[in-house]
Amino acid sequence: MLVVGGTGLIGRALAAAALAAGLRPLLVARHDPPAGVVAPGARCLRADRRELPALIDSGALLHEHERDHERALGVVDVLAEGADEAAPLLAALSTRRGRFVAIGSAAVFGQAARGLRHAESAAPQPGTDAMRRKVALEQLVAEEHRRAQAACVLRIAYPYGPGHGPLTPLGRARDLFERLQGDGPIDWVAPGVFAPLQPLAVADLARVIVALLTRQAPPPPLLHVAGPETLDWDAYLQRLTQGRALGGRLRLHDGDALAAMQPQARWIVEYLRHAPLLDDGALQGLGLACRTPLAQAVPAWAEWCLSGRP
Numbered sequence: 001m002l003v004v005g006g007t008g009l010i011g012r013a014l015a016a017a018a019l020a021a022g023l024r025p026l027l028v029a030r031h032d033p034p035a036g037v038v039a040p041g042a043r044c045l046r047a048d049r050r051e052l053p054a055l056i057d058s059g060a061l062l063h064e065h066e067r068d069h070e071r072a073l074g075v076v077d078v079l080a081e082g083a084d085e086a087a088p089l090l091a092a093l094s095t096r097r098g099r100f101v102a103i104g105s106a107a108v109f110g111q112a113a114r115g116l117r118h119a120e121s122a123a124p125q126p127g128t129d130a131m132r133r134k135v136a137l138e139q140l141v142a143e144e145h146r147r148a149q150a151a152c153v154l155r156i157a158y159p160y161g162p163g164h165g166p167l168t169p170l171g172r173a174r175d176l177f178e179r180l181q182g183d184g185p186i187d188w189v190a191p192g193v194f195a196p197l198q199p200l201a202v203a204d205l206a207r208v209i210v211a212l213l214t215r216q217a218p219p220p221p222l223l224h225v226a227g228p229e230t231l232d233w234d235a236y237l238q239r240l241t242q243g244r245a246l247g248g249r250l251r252l253h254d255g256d257a258l259a260a261m262q263p264q265a266r267w268i269v270e271y272l273r274h275a276p277l278l279d280d281g282a283l284q285g286l287g288l289a290c291r292t293p294l295a296q297a298v299p300a301w302a303e304w305c306l307s308g309r310p
């Protein structure tokens, strides 16, 4: 299983899930991962993704026995920045058995109406170039699917877990758990200013990807992967505090005040006001729904955030 962008949040969880399922992950990233970051048994390849087409063509990427075209090759494009980037990976699969899974994003729906859950059939309304490129990737994968290539894009909302700090009203902040344990003020968003979240435990996402690569039926071209809860920002903070009362430490702000506190975070403030919700009914129909509630995953995640480990 080739994982493009394999040493970050999703790649680390995926390597562990793949090994547990008997797959052999090869994790591609530009830098060697720090010691202890990837699961023992996962191989790493230091390369820029732009080098992959030539490496795949030359056969140098895989061990001798893995070049056997009868063996299935799983390709997971975690970065999946656009159709041009993914095309050579799909082409590599066109001559052998295998499956392709790319990580997409809920943000292709742009600024969504509150409370509306988007199904895979809902039309994306991308508001940024990055999301327009994700939509082009979805279109390429849909085309490949029509040509009987087992390829799939997973639109995900808010993946979390060891590897990234928690989302805060001003973006990801690894030191949030430390601040929650202290006694200083916590700047947070006032009720109703931001749309709710569907936090997705990255270990659940990894299990879904492994299942889509290994189950008998090929995956559909597009799937929504969401966590089991829809939480407003108050409930989300309660889960992160693990029962610890914040007393009068909470300072609540509206969106403009938040953006004024950190002008470079204005885009995330604007996005979070209308962040889309995903309907994961199709995934549930495949028996693959993600079920880990945030409260259950927080202790291990907080431990990683507090540990200082990379």
Ligand SMILES: NC(=O)c1ccc[n+]([C@@H]2O[C@H](COP(=O)([O-])OP(=O)(O)OC[C@H]3O[C@@H](n4cnc5c(N)ncnc54)[C@H](OP(=O)(O)O)[C@@H]3O)[C@@H](O)[C@H]2O)c1
Residues within 6 Å of the ligand: 004, 005, 006, 007, 008, 009, 010, 011, 028, 029, 030, 031, 032, 047, 048, 049, 050, 078, 079, 080, 081, 103, 104, 105, 106, 107, 156, 157, 158, 159, 163
């Ligand atoms: N995080 C979110 O809230 C969120 C929400 C929705 C969707 N997504 C999607 O999730 C994906 C990101 O996954 P993630 O959170 O696991 O990312 P991540 O933690 O930032 O990890 C990125 C990985 O890609 C590698 N990488 C970056 N540029 C590379 C390149 N040019 N060539 C080869 N490797 C490269 C990085 O290692 P090196 O730096 O060593 O290369 C690292 O292994 C994207 O498709 C994104 O659209 C994320």
